[in-house]
Amino acid sequence: MARIDLDSMDSTYMDVLREIGNIGSGNATTALAQLLNRKIDMSVPHVALLGFDRITELIGSEEDLILGILFGIEGDISGMMMFLMKPESAHNLTNALLCTDNQSAEFTEMELSAINEIGNIISGAYLNSLAMLTNLKIITTVPSTTIDMAGAILSVPAIEFGKIGDKVLMIETQMGEGEAINGYFLLIPELDSYDKILAALHM
Amino acid sequence: MSEMIKVGMADLKICKYPDKLTTLGLGSCVGIALYDSTTKISGLAHIMLPDSTQIRNNTNIAKFADTGIVELIRQMVAAGAARNRLTAKIAGGAQMFAIKDNSDFMRVGERNVEAVKAVLAKENIRILAQDTGLNYGRTVEFDSATGEYLIKSVGKPVKVI
Numbered sequence: 001m002a003r004i005d006l007d008s009m010d011s012t013y014m015d016v017l018r019e020i021g022n023i024g025s026g027n028a029t030t031a032l033a034q035l036l037n038r039k040i041d042m043s044v045p046h047v048a049l050l051g052f053d054r055i056t057e058l059i060g061s062e063e064d065l066i067l068g069i070l071f072g073i074e075g076d077i078s079g080m081m082m083f084l085m086k087p088e089s090a091h092n093l094t095n096a097l098l099c100t101d102n103q104s105a106e107f108t109e110m111e112l113s114a115i116n117e118i119g120n121i122i123s124g125a126y127l128n129s130l131a132m133l134t135n136l137k138i139i140t141t142v143p144s145t146t147i148d149m150a151g152a153i154l155s156v157p158a159i160e161f162g163k164i165g166d167k168v169l170m171i172e173t174q175m176g177e178g179e180a181i182n183g184y185f186l187l188i189p190e191l192d193s194y195d196k197i198l199a200a201l202h203m
Numbered sequence: 204m205s206e207m208i209k210v211g212m213a214d215l216k217i218c219k220y221p222d223k224l225t226t227l228g229l230g231s232c233v234g235i236a237l238y239d240s241t242t243k244i245s246g247l248a249h250i251m252l253p254d255s256t257q258i259r260n261n262t263n264i265a266k267f268a269d270t271g272i273v274e275l276i277r278q279m280v281a282a283g284a285a286r287n288r289l290t291a292k293i294a295g296g297a298q299m300f301a302i303k304d305n306s307d308f309m310r311v312g313e314r315n316v317e318a319v320k321a322v323l324a325k326e327n328i329r330i331l332a333q334d335t336g337l338n339y340g341r342t343v344e345f346d347s348a349t350g351e352y353l354i355k356s357v358g359k360p361v362k363v364i
Contacts, residue, residue: 052212052251062227063342065357070300144300148357151212151228152340155251156299158212159231159311162251166213166263 014047016201017171017194021045023133024126025173025185031125032118032175036096040181043174049167055154059084059184062151069119070156072141073127077193080157081127081140083119085183087147090115093181112145119143126185134200157188164191205348210234213266215248217278218347225344229295231312233268233319233335236292236345236352237275237328239284245347246275246284252311253318268318276326291328292352292364293319294343296335312336332364 022045033040056062067090069083094111095101102111123140131138146153161168171187189197205221212232218224220243226234229249237246248271252258255267264270280286296316316335323330334341334354344353354362
């Protein structure tokens with residue numbers, strides 16, 4: 001069975017993880033596009049090992065406001081999944097969905113509930129495709145949404161990785177770049193789960 | 204002119220009067236500020252996890268409450284601070300997401316705060332003030348001139364402890 005060592009990972013593994021990100025976020029983006037009945041583009045997933053000091057770089061600075069939806073992953077593999085959006089993007093999303101025009105800094109309870117539900121749908125689409133690909137049972141827990149500083153939100157996955165090393169493995173996809181709605185997926189399996197995923201793919 | 208020295212995640216730094224130490228966007232991590240009010244030598248550690256002995260890969264000593272605090276004391280004493288004058292102020296240890304989960308990764312903020320308090324008690328360092336727990340992120344600044352610990356959070360007034 002493959003044993004992943006984050007510090008000496010070869011490019012084949014990186015390619016496989018990138019492909020997982022590609023399929024997962026492709027499905028998730030499609031689900032969101034259908035929900036909103038509009039076209040949404042997606043970037044090629046980026047797989048990167050980043051030091052703790054650099055994990056907020058993909059979003060901006062540590063103090064930038066960001067909305068994060070966190071899901072626990074259970075079943076044959078365990079870990080977390082995060083979907084991140086800038087607040088403006090989240091407003092554009094809820095305005096499109098609820099036919100409202102809220103541009104204020106605050107989110108109503110209705111909007112947060114809608115965001116949670118959108119998170120549910122897209123993460124479900126992401127993880128279902130991963131489950132089908134690997135034939136593993138993957139279940140998500142009820143999501144939780146938080147709006148806060150990027151550093152504080154990203155400390156949650158960083159701590160999880162901190163248990164095994166000094167780097168964070170990010171499988172990151174940006175959807176809707178330059179558009180009204182864009183976001184990032186982060187898939188954060190526990191270390192054992194990488195091995196399970198790769199073994200299921202006969203790596 | 205005082206300089207603002209940035210402390211990253213799993214990092215620790217010390218400074219002398221009149222400089223300041225800051226760490227941005229503390230979530231479940233804890234920012235521990237130690238201070239010798241006579242020499243004004245100050246230290247700030249941004250720890251991520253409670254206990255280095257529970258983790259196999261534990262070479263980054265600034266990452267853990269136990270090894271990080273001990274190292275911060277060592278550096279401050281080496282810079283001229285008096286061991287018995289050190290006092291502490293702590294902030295952070297929030298639970299950023301309200302997920303009901305039995306696994307302990309969701310409780311890590313609370314465990315970090317408990318561990319920090321235990322280590323400080325063991326080292327005989329008194330905690331003068333704290334702003335910990337709850338569910339929001341904090342940016343902190345420690346001022347070596349006054350010993351004040353400034354805490355900024357989103358949508359909340361600035362707090363000085």
